[in-house]
Amino acid sequence: MFMEVSDVSSIDNLMKYLLYELKVRNMGISKTLMIKLIFKIREVLGKDHELYSQLPYYWYFYGPFSQPIHDSFIFFHDKYEYSSFGQVILKNGCLNEFDNGDFISKYPEIDSITNGLLKNSQKFYKNIKKDIYKEYAPFDIMYPFKFKIFDIAHNSRSPEQFDNEEFIKNMFRCEAKLPCDSYYAQYNDVFSKFLTNLDFINEENNFCSCWNLLRDPIKDLWKTFAKGVRVEYKDDYYNYKEASWNRDYLGSLKELSITINETKNLVHLDKLPKTDYTPAESKMVNATIGGYLRG
Structure with missing residues (x-):
């Protein structure tokens, strides 16, 4: 059930893992794209996965949106460098802090999904928004x-x-x-x-x-x-x-x-x-x- 997200640690740990993976690939990301990326990961994990219920979404003007995930992205704002394109990337000095090995050891399937989504950066940036509408729009x-x-x-x-x-x-x-x-x-x-x-x-x-x-x-x-x-x-x-x-x-x-x-x-x-x-x-x-x- 989605009645509450009382423990935000799962969201924050997933956010830290993704920010780390993007950094090592030298890929910036916007808040909107991060919300879409986590939605895609959630859907691939499926409703039976224990993290699914910790990532609540609704559909709105620009596709699936999640307030807790939005808030988590903002929470780490002082760890970001900002580009002129409105994207962020982890500061160099924060890399070790965001190397969240314990989290991904518990959920290795997330690592596999993420690698598949990010292996072609151009395809990711160009297609993820449209792909989500094609695959998951109500x-x-x-x-x-x-x-x-x-x-x-x-x-x-x-x-x-x-x-x-x-x-x-x-x-x-x-x-x-x-x-x-x-x-x-x-x-x-x-x-x-x-x-x-x-x-x-x-x-x-x-x-x-x-x-x-x-x-x-x-x-x-x-x-x-x-x-x-x-x-x-x-x-x-x-x-x-x-x-x-x-x-x-x-x-x-x-x-x-x-x-x-x-x-x-x-x-x-x-x-x-x-x-x-x-x-x-x-x-x-x-x-x-x-x-x-x-x-």
Whole structure:
């Protein structure tokens, strides 16, 4: 069970071991990547391993996150040297202090897993975030939504930086992967309404001119969805937060609905469809007006 992590020594010992292994490989690491690395190690160890319950995670904006692991990484801050890329590496004088032989003697399987993950540093830095989404995300929609929709909206100030038609196709593909869970029914309706407006904007050849007005609604679609996922896909350690996280999701959903409704102002009035679609009607409209996008 994940009701508490009363002894942080396991987390700190694992953190020290990994910081040592990264140092001897001359590999820096960010807080975000360390959290992902430990998540991967945990998943390979499996739920039956005694350390699994000491490493509690939940899914959020940028994938799996763990507050105790975050805190452990911060705890050793005075032992780090910092690079201009936002990464850290152990100071030279700390190497012996972090040579945690007793811990890894108890769990030699962690050494084997870590060596496999870090043996190719370029592959590790480039792939670990995407690999985790592909292998472990709670819903199939999350990998394309995060990397083919959200990241583009977050990073691209100009529509010339990406393939516009492929982007819109990916949005329709994501709609087809929305969860059937009733918890997301209202969210799915909002998503479909946005696609209806987006399709008319594109039909009028205004996607490029409207891009910087569409970026925030698209990012908010991902963030609201991630808030819902956080409620359902968390370890028991975080159960005490469920009520407040659920309120946060519902509040975000209400704000998102207003934001998405405002995107109809980017469509010429004579092009607007009726506004009060049921979820089933919205999907039917999108299947008709957006069918060419799904090829």
